[in-house]
Amino acid sequence: MDESRLPASQPPQPxxxxxxxxxxxxxxTTAGAATRLDRPPPAIPWWPAPAPSNPWLLTGxxxxxxxxxxxxxxxxxxxxxxxxxxxxxxxxxxxxxxxxRTLADQRWRALLSGIALxxxxxxxxxxxxxxxxxxxxxxxxxxxxxxxxxxRAVAVLAAxxxxxxxxxxxxxxxxxxxxxxxxxxxxxxxxxxxxxLAAVLFVVVGALLVSADQAFAGLxxxxxxxxxxxxxxxRVVLAGLSFTVICAVTFGVAxxxxxxxxxxxxxRPAAEWVLPVGALVAVLGVFLVVQAAVLxxxxxxxxxxxxLTPAARAREGFGQLVCVSIIVAGTLAWAxxxxxxxxxxxxxxxxxxxxxxxxxxxxxxxxxxxxxxxxxxxxxxxxxxxxxxxxxxxxxxxxxxxxxxxxxxxxxxxxPAARLAARDRRVLIVGGGLLLLELEILVASALRRxxxxxxxxxxxxxxxxxxxxxxxxxxxxxxxxxxxxAGRGPMVPRVGxxxxxxxxxxxxxxxxxAIVARGSVDRFHATGKxxxxxxxxxxxxxxxxxDSLPASYRACALANSRDYSTPWYAVNLSRLRADAVLKARPxxxxxxxxxx
Numbered sequence: 316m317d318e319s320r321l322p323a324s325q326p327p328q329p330x331x332x333x334x335x336x337x338x339x340x341x342x343x344t345t346a347g348a349a350t351r352l353d354r355p356p357p358a359i360p361w362w363p364a365p366a367p368s369n370p371w372l373l374t375g376x377x378x379x380x381x382x383x384x385x386x387x388x389x390x391x392x393x394x395x396x397x398x399x400x401x402x403x404x405x406x407x408x409x410x411x412x413x414x415x416r417t418l419a420d421q422r423w424r425a426l427l428s429g430i431a432l433x434x435x436x437x438x439x440x441x442x443x444x445x446x447x448x449x450x451x452x453x454x455x456x457x458x459x460x461x462x463x464x465x466x467r468a469v470a471v472l473a474a475x476x477x478x479x480x481x482x483x484x485x486x487x488x489x490x491x492x493x494x495x496x497x498x499x500x501x502x503x504x505x506x507x508x509x510x511x512l513a514a515v516l517f518v519v520v521g522a523l524l525v526s527a528d529q530a531f532a533g534l535x536x537x538x539x540x541x542x543x544x545x546x547x548x549x550r551v552v553l554a555g556l557s558f559t560v561i562c563a564v565t566f567g568v569a570x571x572x573x574x575x576x577x578x579x580x581x582x583r584p585a586a587e588w589v590l591p592v593g594a595l596v597a598v599l600g601v602f603l604v605v606q607a608a609v610l611x612x613x614x615x616x617x618x619x620x621x622x623l624t625p626a627a628r629a630r631e632g633f634g635q636l637v638c639v640s641i642i643v644a645g646t647l648a649w650a651x652x653x654x655x656x657x658x659x660x661x662x663x664x665x666x667x668x669x670x671x672x673x674x675x676x677x678x679x680x681x682x683x684x685x686x687x688x689x690x691x692x693x694x695x696x697x698x699x700x701x702x703x704x705x706x707x708x709x710x711x712x713x714x715x716x717x718x719x720x721x722x723x724x725x726x727x728x729x730x731p732a733a734r735l736a737a738r739d740r741r742v743l744i745v746g747g748g749l750l751l752l753e754l755e756i757l758v759a760s761a762l763r764r765x766x767x768x769x770x771x772x773x774x775x776x777x778x779x780x781x782x783x784x785x786x787x788x789x790x791x792x793x794x795x796x797x798x799x800x801a802g803r804g805p806m807v808p809r810v811g812x813x814x815x816x817x818x819x820x821x822x823x824x825x826x827x828x829a830i831v832a833r834g835s836v837d838r839f840h841a842t843g844k845x846x847x848x849x850x851x852x853x854x855x856x857x858x859x860x861x862d863s864l865p866a867s868y869r870a871c872a873l874a875n876s877r878d879y880s881t882p883w884y885a886v887n888l889s890r891l892r893a894d895a896v897l898k899a900r901p902x903x904x905x906x907x908x909x910x911x
């Protein structure tokens with residue numbers, strides 16, 4: 316074969332079409348070039364590992380963990396939101412190449428993170444121990460939801476579990492910094508030496524001055540955290556927990572999990588959800604009729620089992636009504652997920668379009684008005700008749716399938732699937748609307764039972780929190796129904812999480828202990844009855860309200876009050892107010908009045 320005749324784009328192919336270049340060894344990599352070792356293979360297929368960590372992130376995480384070990388052993392206060400804010404700022408500015416997210420996801424992440432931070436900020440306002448535990452757990456759960464890129468309900472519910480996975484993976488990922496990334500500026504060495512010398516001089520000179528003057532010693536004791544060797548093990552544990560939380564959040568920001576993609580709606584048969592919704596509508600309807608008959612003394616007394624007072628009856632049924640409310644709300648959400656949240660308009664069943672097929676006036680293929688070669692026979696023209704403007708009597712270029720040619724209704728223009736979806740949506744609006752109305756009445760009935768119970772026995776922390784949960788449930792169901800009717804059904808899970816955070820933040824700011832103390836004092840002034848033994852277990856939130864009791868009752872209610880003075884970094888508004896009240900009027904050691 317003459318090689319000179321080959322085209323220039325096809326050089327000679329020796330060895331059966333394989334060039335000699337294929338046998339050349341690969342070019343050696345340089346010392347600074349990136350290799351595959353810089354990015355380890357993903358351990359989980361649906362959750363790839365992010366880019367390697369960097370020294371600044373690792374150093375900042377260690378520094379925040381040391382501060383947590385030094386301050387978190389005190390009673391929760393302003394140090395918790397301050398450390399959380401520092402951690403979020405560190406992740407914001409030092410996270411290695413955060414994974415790209417859509418604008419809507421970024422807004423949701425910012426909103427949920429802000430609500431979580433505001434929720435943790437209530438630790439600097441209120442002092443209730445059980446509420447603080449709920450707030451910390453809700454803060455971690457909201458952060459997990461914020462880091463989940465999917466807004467599906469299953470993703471929101473599984474967010475804490477994914478946070479636990481990120482906790483483990485982040486602890487392995489963040490501390491491992493490649494050697495090539497430890498590139499410090501030229502002035503780093505002198506700066507480190509100067510910092511070490513300054514620290515030594517600060518400690519030595521400060522210790523000498525503390526021992527030389529009592530006033531300066533008092534100032535140093537107030538400003539610096541007290542470190543004792545007895546609490547060293549628990550401080551090490553606190554530092555480790557803080558470091559792992561930072562690792563988990565950073566890992567979730569740098570590499571969000573991809574296990575939950577965008578939701579793909581699929582219309583479900585109506586019998587799958589109509590029967591459960593209808594059953595709940597029927598049984599709740601009968602229950603509410605019975606409740607109305609009992610309320611107006613129209614219910615036969617022989618059908619009432621037992622002889623209970625209204626307060627005992629309220630106590631007996633409140634928990635069951637709360638469980639029924641949760642079941643009904645979950646059933647409504649489950650049924651709404653199986654019906655399109657927008658009306659499917661159009662012959663092709665596509666939402667948001669008037670006609671599923673892009674028909675135009677005067678360009679229907681196959682009609683005699685759209686013959687090629689005639690004048691104005693181009694698609695989209697006003698008339699497709701040859702040479703005339705109104706060749707069709709009574710119409711202006713009326714083509715088959717247009718609005719003026721066939722007086723078809725919208726239902727006749729839809730496909731069978733679109734008509735079926737529209738019918739299911741109307742059925743759910745009617746049945747779900749009835750169930751939603753019954754749910755609101757059921758919540759009102761549960762709250763009325765709680766009111767009757769409180770009138771007899773008074774408030775407790777648990778009763779206040781459960782009543783607040785019932786109110787939130789009634790409101791969030793209404794919001795979810797409005798979003799579904801507006802075609803915003805996919806937003807419901809994240810909106811539910813955000814409203815839960817806002818509701819818990821409002822409850823924490825109001826203070827369950829303050830509500831209990833205020834209600835107990837008002838009930839005492841009205842009836843002369845008070846449970847001082849329970850009031851002793853309340854936190855500093857209750858001290859201002861209990862201060863208005865008579866001297867003997869006040870001394871008994873505040874008998875277990877502790878010293879509420881705290882360091883400056885653990886400042887708390889309720890403890891400051893309680894400390895001022897007790898310093899102005901110390902609690903006496905009088906015996907409790909009989910019957911309290």
